Amino acid sequence: MSLFELVRVSFDALRVNLLRSVLTMLGIVIGVAAVIAMVTVGAGAQAEVDRQIEALGSNVLMIRSGSRWFGGARTAAGSAQSLTVEDTRALKAEIPEIAAAASANRGSGQVVVGNMNWSTTIYGIDADYMIARNWELAQGREFEPAEFRNGAKVALLGNTVVEELFGAGNVVGQAIRIKNVPFTVVGALKAKGQSFGPWDQDDTVMVPFKTAEGRLLGKSTHRTGSVRDIYVSVGDADAMDLVELDITEVLRQRHRIGPGEQDTFSIRNMTEMVEARVEARQIFNMLLAAVASVSLVVGGIGIMNIMLVSVTERTREIGLRMAVGAKERDIMLQFLVEAVTLCLLGGLIGIVVALTITVGVAEIAGWPVLVQWPIVIIAIAFSAAIGIFFGFYPARKAAAKDPIEALRSE
Amino acid sequence: MAFLRCHDVHKDYLVGTETVRALDGVSVAIDRGEFVSVMGPSGSGKSTFMNLVGCLDRPNSGSIELDGERVSDLTSDSLASVRNQKIGFVFQQFNLLGRTSALDNVALPLLYAGVDRGERTTRADEALARVGLADRAQHVPAQLSGGQQQRVAIARALVNSPDMLLADEPTGALDTATGQEIMRLFQALNEAGLTVIVVTHEAEVADYARRILRFRDGLITSDTLDEVRNVAV
Numbered sequence: 001m002s003l004f005e006l007v008r009v010s011f012d013a014l015r016v017n018l019l020r021s022v023l024t025m026l027g028i029v030i031g032v033a034a035v036i037a038m039v040t041v042g043a044g045a046q047a048e049v050d051r052q053i054e055a056l057g058s059n060v061l062m063i064r065s066g067s068r069w070f071g072g073a074r075t076a077a078g079s080a081q082s083l084t085v086e087d088t089r090a091l092k093a094e095i096p097e098i099a100a101a102a103s104a105n106r107g108s109g110q111v112v113v114g115n116m117n118w119s120t121t122i123y124g125i126d127a128d129y130m131i132a133r134n135w136e137l138a139q140g141r142e143f144e145p146a147e148f149r150n151g152a153k154v155a156l157l158g159n160t161v162v163e164e165l166f167g168a169g170n171v172v173g174q175a176i177r178i179k180n181v182p183f184t185v186v187g188a189l190k191a192k193g194q195s196f197g198p199w200d201q202d203d204t205v206m207v208p209f210k211t212a213e214g215r216l217l218g219k220s221t222h223r224t225g226s227v228r229d230i231y232v233s234v235g236d237a238d239a240m241d242l243v244e245l246d247i248t249e250v251l252r253q254r255h256r257i258g259p260g261e262q263d264t265f266s267i268r269n270m271t272e273m274v275e276a277r278v279e280a281r282q283i284f285n286m287l288l289a290a291v292a293s294v295s296l297v298v299g300g301i302g303i304m305n306i307m308l309v310s311v312t313e314r315t316r317e318i319g320l321r322m323a324v325g326a327k328e329r330d331i332m333l334q335f336l337v338e339a340v341t342l343c344l345l346g347g348l349i350g351i352v353v354a355l356t357i358t359v360g361v362a363e364i365a366g367w368p369v370l371v372q373w374p375i376v377i378i379a380i381a382f383s384a385a386i387g388i389f390f391g392f393y394p395a396r397k398a399a400a401k402d403p404i405e406a407l408r409s410e
Numbered sequence: 411m412a413f414l415r416c417h418d419v420h421k422d423y424l425v426g427t428e429t430v431r432a433l434d435g436v437s438v439a440i441d442r443g444e445f446v447s448v449m450g451p452s453g454s455g456k457s458t459f460m461n462l463v464g465c466l467d468r469p470n471s472g473s474i475e476l477d478g479e480r481v482s483d484l485t486s487d488s489l490a491s492v493r494n495q496k497i498g499f500v501f502q503q504f505n506l507l508g509r510t511s512a513l514d515n516v517a518l519p520l521l522y523a524g525v526d527r528g529e530r531t532t533r534a535d536e537a538l539a540r541v542g543l544a545d546r547a548q549h550v551p552a553q554l555s556g557g558q559q560q561r562v563a564i565a566r567a568l569v570n571s572p573d574m575l576l577a578d579e580p581t582g583a584l585d586t587a588t589g590q591e592i593m594r595l596f597q598a599l600n601e602a603g604l605t606v607i608v609v610t611h612e613a614e615v616a617d618y619a620r621r622i623l624r625f626r627d628g629l630i631t632s633d634t635l636d637e638v639r640n641v642a643v
């Protein structure tokens with residue numbers, strides 16, 4: 001009997017018990033879908049993280065006052081002397097490997113245009129900020145030295161703010177109000193895309209450091225010249241560790257921290273931070289994939305179980321087929337093909353489900369969809385293998401039946 | 411030379427520690443074109459005899475020759491081929507595949523004979539026509555009467571043009587009138603040249619045959635030839 005005939009016969013048999021066949025397949029469907037979804041979503045997340053690192057600016061160190069941040073209590077934050085613009089300048093002057101050192105303060109506030117308003121994050125930045133953080137202009141120009149000096153009421157808009165307030169089009173020269181202070185837009189930033197989970201980097205308005213200090217972020221929380229974050233970009237990636245040590249030394253000296261005393265600031269390598277997060281996510285993904293493969297095995301056992309039931313139920317049919325000339329091989333192949341068909345169908349449906357899930361997740365998270373075709377092919381091959389492995393025993397059991405006994409069974 | 415020749419055939423079954431001698435030295439020769447009925451009390455070995463002759467099983471000792479070939483020591487694959495090519499079975503319980511059309515049921519032996527799909531359909535249609543069910547090809551067994559189901563089963567037995575038709579109590583599950591229809595069908599097939607062996611408990615059924623083998627305790631106790639066919643039927 002040709003393979004095609006065998007497949008037809010097995011399809012007929014599967015159709016007769018449609019509900020059972022579908023339920024049996026479900027194990028494989030879920031297993032395959034889970035494995036592929038995990039791997040694909042993982043790949044998409046990885047690609048997104050790569051892009052984030054790119055967007056953050058490679059080789060960027062972030063210095064913040066306080067000895068610890070990002071989880072855990074911020075110790076010695078208020079009490080310690082905060083960073084200042086002089087610190088930033090000193091770092092740039094004293095450490096030759098530093099390509100750009102930028103001071104930035106941050107706060108939030110409402111931006112109003114006509115009757116539209118939008119709550120966003122306001123950055124007070126200096127001249128090095130755009131370089132250090134890898135920002136590029138979409139339209140207009142950067143702040144001019146005089147604007148930095150005088151604390152001019154000019155602003156650069158992030159892409160999200162442009163979209164929310166203006167939709168699209170040219171925003172240069174537009175008048176806006178930030179926290180009720182009138183500003184002129186001089187430029188718009190190129191979109192970086194979503195970053196750091198829910199935190200949208202493009203949802204931002206930038207103003208000159210001095211402007212923010214005076215009018216927007218207020219003097220109550222910041223002394224003049226005090227800086228919340230210093231961003232340092234290093235020309236040579238290999239020099240990162242060295243530069244980190246140098247920064248520590250310079251700042252300890254400037255802040256007069258005695259030997260044995262704790263740092264009043266902390267330095268973070270932003271690339272490393274993202275990478276650590278990636279690693280955590282990869283491990284999580286691999287765990288999920290492992291769980292998913294267990295469900296594949298469980299699905300395979302389900303197939304074997306149903307095939308055994310089916311062989312028992314169809315003993316008479318087996319006897320009859322033998323009586324009219326089926327050889328042991330024919331019976332064996334019939335049941336084997338049935339099991340493989342179940343698994344392959346389950347695998348194919350699983351792939352479709354996985355791709356649907358992946359596209360959905362990517363849509364929500366704003367990740368790229370990166371279908372891992374090797375994994376898809378492996379999944380198909382693997383489900384066929386499960387069919388053969390778990391179908392073999394029931395098929396052999398069917399083929400080994402004695403025709404007379406089989407015909408006589410109920 | 412006889413088409414079917416059994417010589418001193420023994421078949422034992424082991425039940426627990428006891429050996430049941432289902433056939434205890436059966437010798438018989440049946441020619442091509444004969445219509446033989448097999449009778450005897452329950453447990454006398456009729457079905458066992460049919461199974462051996464039908465190549466579904468092998469004897470413990472003795473020899474069975476079919477068409478000059480010693481089938482008693484063939485491998486199970488070769489036996490399957492013989493069953494497929496030379497023998498048609500009709501069972502008491504019809505043994506049709508449920509939810510499968512009459513046509514596909516009839517075509518089943520051709521599937522294992524390696525006949526392609528188009529020819530399978532043609533030949534299955536022909537076989538169904540021979541048993542008078544051409545118009546029921548697409549019906550599934552549940553949509554057919556008992557007699558019709560048995561005729562589908564006969565069509566299946568005929569579809570591969572066997573040399574010999576074996577029927578173990580083919581009328582056992584049918585009412586008398588339907589049973590007689592089936593027997594008349596066998597008679598017609600026999601008259602067209604087919605060798606037919608039928609197991610039955612009923613004398614009226616046996617009367618269709620020209621030769622009656624009577625079994626008792628695993629032995630053939632009488633082998634009678636009716637020169638004149640019973641005309642009462």
Ligand SMILES: Nc1ncnc2c1ncn2[C@@H]1O[C@H](COP(=O)(O)OP(=O)(O)OP(=O)(O)O)[C@@H](O)[C@H]1O
Pocket residue numbers: 423424425430431432450451452453454455456457458459
């Ligand atoms: N598979 C088996 N295992 C054990 N004993 C068996 C088996 N098949 C048949 N027998 C025994 O062999 C003997 C002959 O059985 P067989 O089925 O040939 O009788 P039969 O003449 O067809 O009877 P019936 O008219 O009831 O169908 C019986 O005693 C039966 O119990």
Ligand SMILES: [Mg+2]
Pocket residue numbers: 456457458578
């Ligand atoms: Mg019997």
